Amino acid sequence: MAELLKKDYVTVSFEEEIKALYVMWSGFGYTSEQYKEVWEICIAYGENNKVDYFLSDITNQKVVNPDDRKWFEEVAFPRAVKTGLKKGATIVGANPFTRFYINNIMKKIGGTSLPFKAFKNKEEAFKWFVS
Numbered sequence: 086m087a088e089l090l091k092k093d094y095v096t097v098s099f100e101e102e103i104k105a106l107y108v109m110w111s112g113f114g115y116t117s118e119q120y121k122e123v124w125e126i127c128i129a130y131g132e133n134n135k136v137d138y139f140l141s142d143i144t145n146q147k148v149v150n151p152d153d154r155k156w157f158e159e160v161a162f163p164r165a166v167k168t169g170l171k172k173g174a175t176i177v178g179a180n181p182f183t184r185f186y187i188n189n190i191m192k193k194i195g196g197t198s199l200p201f202k203a204f205k206n207k208e209e210a211f212k213w214f215v216s
Contacts, residue, residue, distance in 0.1 A: 089130060094147075095123050099130065103215055105138035106130060107207070110146035120153050124161040131168030138214040139170055140207065143187060144178035158190060166199050173201040174210040 086107070090097040094113040099106055106127050130136065149157075165173075177187050187203060204210040 109142040112145040139173045142176040
């Protein structure tokens with residue numbers, strides 16, 4: 086696994102064997118600019134490399150600003166899909182705010198051509214990716 090970004094609030098890596106980008110958020114705070122930077126890095130990587138799958142572990146992610154969520158849905162997600170992703174997934178914990186966030190996103194992207202699911206752990210998501 087190649088590490089693309091490591092900050093106290095997030096780690097972005099690439100799993101070469103299955104061509105998957107993996108974003109793991111921590112519980113530390115971050116600004117809107119930092120949130121957007123993470124997605125810009127992922128999108129740029131997908132534009133310049135073969136990336137088939139995307140996984141975001143939001144188990145420990147802090148609450149996402151509604152404006153940032155809207156930016157993700159309207160700007161980042163459509164750009165990411167255009168890079169050629171085959172499937173996307175998220176790991177969700179029990180935090181009700183995190184569940185609310187991902188439910189809103191899944192409603193917005195549910196009508197797209199990209200299959201997207203929520204899982205309890207990375208192993209289940211990676212298994213679904215290659216199935």
